[in-house]
Amino acid sequence: MKLTHYRRTGSVYSVDNGLLKFTVMKARDISEILSDIATLLELKGDNPFKIRAYEQGARIVEGLGDQLEPLVREGRLHEHKGIGPALSEKITELVTTGRLAYYDELRKEFPATIFDLLNIPGLGPKRVRLLYQKLGVRSLGELEYACVENRLLTLDGFGEKSQAKILDGIQQLKRHQGRFLFSDAMEAAEGLIAALRQSPEVIRISLAGSLRRRKETAKDIDLLVSSGSPAAVMARFVALPGVADVIAHGETKSSIRLSSGLQADLRVVSDTEFPYALHHFTGSKEHNTALRGLAKSLGLKMNEYGLFRGEELVPCATEADIFAALGMDEIPPELRENLGEIEAAQARQLPELITESDIQGVFHAHTTESDGRHSLEEMVKAAKALGYRYLGISDHSRSAHYANGLSIERVRAQHNAIDEIQQRHPEITIFKGIESDILADGSLDYPDEVLNSFDFVIASVHSRFGMTEDDMTARVIKAISHPAVTILGHPTGRLLISRDAYPLNLTRVLEAAKAHHVAVELNANPHRLDLDWRFCKDARDRGVRLSINPDAHSTEGLSDTRYGVGVARKGWLKRADVFNTQSADQMRQTLAAKKTR
DNA sequence: GCCGTTTTCGGCCCGACTGTTTTCAGTCG
Numbered sequence: 038m039k040l041t042h043y044r045r046t047g048s049v050y051s052v053d054n055g056l057l058k059f060t061v062m063k064a065r066d067i068s069e070i071l072s073d074i075a076t077l078l079e080l081k082g083d084n085p086f087k088i089r090a091y092e093q094g095a096r097i098v099e100g101l102g103d104q105l106e107p108l109v110r111e112g113r114l115h116e117h118k119g120i121g122p123a124l125s126e127k128i129t130e131l132v133t134t135g136r137l138a139y140y141d142e143l144r145k146e147f148p149a150t151i152f153d154l155l156n157i158p159g160l161g162p163k164r165v166r167l168l169y170q171k172l173g174v175r176s177l178g179e180l181e182y183a184c185v186e187n188r189l190l191t192l193d194g195f196g197e198k199s200q201a202k203i204l205d206g207i208q209q210l211k212r213h214q215g216r217f218l219f220s221d222a223m224e225a226a227e228g229l230i231a232a233l234r235q236s237p238e239v240i241r242i243s244l245a246g247s248l249r250r251r252k253e254t255a256k257d258i259d260l261l262v263s264s265g266s267p268a269a270v271m272a273r274f275v276a277l278p279g280v281a282d283v284i285a286h287g288e289t290k291s292s293i294r295l296s297s298g299l300q301a302d303l304r305v306v307s308d309t310e311f312p313y314a315l316h317h318f319t320g321s322k323e324h325n326t327a328l329r330g331l332a333k334s335l336g337l338k339m340n341e342y343g344l345f346r347g348e349e350l351v352p353c354a355t356e357a358d359i360f361a362a363l364g365m366d367e368i369p370p371e372l373r374e375n376l377g378e379i380e381a382a383q384a385r386q387l388p389e390l391i392t393e394s395d396i397q398g399v400f401h402a403h404t405t406e407s408d409g410r411h412s413l414e415e416m417v418k419a420a421k422a423l424g425y426r427y428l429g430i431s432d433h434s435r436s437a438h439y440a441n442g443l444s445i446e447r448v449r450a451q452h453n454a455i456d457e458i459q460q461r462h463p464e465i466t467i468f469k470g471i472e473s474d475i476l477a478d479g480s481l482d483y484p485d486e487v488l489n490s491f492d493f494v495i496a497s498v499h500s501r502f503g504m505t506e507d508d509m510t511a512r513v514i515k516a517i518s519h520p521a522v523t524i525l526g527h528p529t530g531r532l533l534i535s536r537d538a539y540p541l542n543l544t545r546v547l548e549a550a551k552a553h554h555v556a557v558e559l560n561a562n563p564h565r566l567d568l569d570w571r572f573c574k575d576a577r578d579r580g581v582r583l584s585i586n587p588d589a590h591s592t593e594g595l596s597d598t599r600y601g602v603g604v605a606r607k608g609w610l611k612r613a614d615v616f617n618t619q620s621a622d623q624m625r626q627t628l629a630a631k632k633t634r
Numbered sequence: 635g636c637c638g639t640t641t642t643c644g645g646c647c648c649g650a651c652t653g654t655t656t657t658c659a660g661t662c663g
Contacts, residue, residue, distance in 0.1 A: 086646050090635035121636050159652085161661050196654055246663080259663080287651055302663085304650090322663065329647040340648050
């Protein structure tokens with residue numbers, strides 16, 4: 038069963054088979070609580086800088102993952118910039134007792150369902166508090182009812198338009214959860230950019246916002262244009278095909294909603310302002326805040342229109358010039374999260390991030406033999422066309438009935454088929470593999486002699502997600518301890534927007550992966566993007582190599598590798614940190630060496 | 635609540651747009 042969240046129930050206990058069990062607080066839970074505290078303080082109208090401190094604390098804790106508990110135990114939390122005595126004490130209380138008195142007190146002031154109201158565009162903490170205190174509105178349902186009854190009109194600062202906009206926002210929220218996959222948002226963004234490029238008034242155009250930073254999900258699309266006639270660009274933007282709704286239409290800034298429900302914002306500036314604005318609208322908010330603070334300490338003022346010394350503009354033609362003016366190397370958009378990139382750029386120690394062309398070949402491809410849409414040879418041809426030097430075929434194993442997993446006889450037949458197709462396509466090396474289910478007890482899905490007949494084995498969890506963390510961790514570690522295993526597949530099992538990761542102690546899994554020379558998959562399927570970018574650095578520091586795998590179920594799916602490269606970049610990975618940047622010859626040796634270990 | 639080669643106290647980034655306002659607060663990024 039699913040973990041019962043503290044934030045919703047006020048309890049760290051969950052009911053499993055009728056028994057009350059203690060649930061260990063994970064960094065993720067603690068991060069959510071700190072984030073909730075920030076929201077509650079906002080609702081109370083507390084000091085904005087205190088709120089920011091809690092938000093920053095939440096992000097730091099999230100990134101720590103399973104390292105959090107040892108840090109607390111060793112009393113070393115405060116070593117992280119942004120965690121001071123108060124946060125350190127509260128995090129320690131959460132880790133050691135599973136509760137936080139301060140949080141419990143704060144929560145008594147507002148019903149938990151009030152958080153939902155903040156997801157409505159145009160509703161922030163101030164107005165939500167007013168709705169709660171004056172109208173007693175506690176939930177989305179109650180708010181909708183209050184709108185229908187025209188009761189919002191009685192409040193100061195609310196009029197007809199606000200009420201209609203809120204009602205519309207509730208409908209939107211009901212239809213989508215307000216988040217979209219990176220791949221879907223990116224596709225829509227590319228369409229908008231191509232359409233706007235047609236416009237003669239557009240000088241420069243770029244993607245900005247979280248999509249440019251390659252966050253795994255997006256709330257909206259941010260676009261930036263430079264032009265001498267902003268009004269004309271705006272008029273064109275709000276009239277583009279596919280626009281369902283115009284949310285805002287100003288002189289330099291407009292927002293539309295596409296028929297998919299996705300919102301897109303366009304900002305237009307002069308061409309001189311473009312680099313400054315591009316940096317500004319790429320964010321993140323936290324990165325910008327930190328960088329502006331730094332600029333200020335250098336006697337400069339930074340905003341979307343420029344970098345100023347007094348009244349005088351510091352001329353910059355590109356983002357790189359801006360970073361140079363601030364005394365640092367250019368920070369790639371993916372790293373702009375205020376998670377150490379500014380300090381690294383100042384020290385000239387930013388990593389040279391991996392690029393798509395560094396990927397020499399890919400593993401994890403399914404064919405019609407299990408649940409893929411294209412045949413073995415079609416997949417091989419497609420991989421060759423993409424310029425890959427090798428392709429690792431890995432259909433599902435025999436226990437995966439739902440996916441037509443391969444019996445031992447069918448494994449042998451596929452190996453013969455690969456030998457035959459290999460002869461017809463000598464330019465690309467086909468590696469024989471399998472995506473073996475990790476069974477509930479941690480064993481693999483075939484006898485050893487069959488496992489040893491593959492060039493590589495990906496071991497993945499596809500069932501029994503409801504285990505305890507200890508059991509799941511033991512299960513995965515047992516699987517990757519098997520000498521035949523080359524790669525741990527989609528390590529946390531999450532599906533973005535729709536399914537949480539299963540409970541797992543990732544630190545212990547990464548340690549085991551290192552010990553047994555197993556690569557960990559960075560599954561590039563846009564629904565997964567698993568391993569999460571937040572944990573890539575940790576894996577790298579432990580000496581674990583990540584394998585960027587498309588998990589392709591069709592020839593088109595092979596191209597998903599690019600999303601994985603995006604995640605790897607966001608996770609600070611270099612070429613050498615990634616398993617499948619090896620040449621075909623190196624890879625053949627690596628796989629052979631693994632088998633004889 | 636955090637932080638400190640100006641500081642252990644007093645700072646902490648900045649501007650556009652909207653709606654409801656006669657001058658601005660709230661929201662958003």
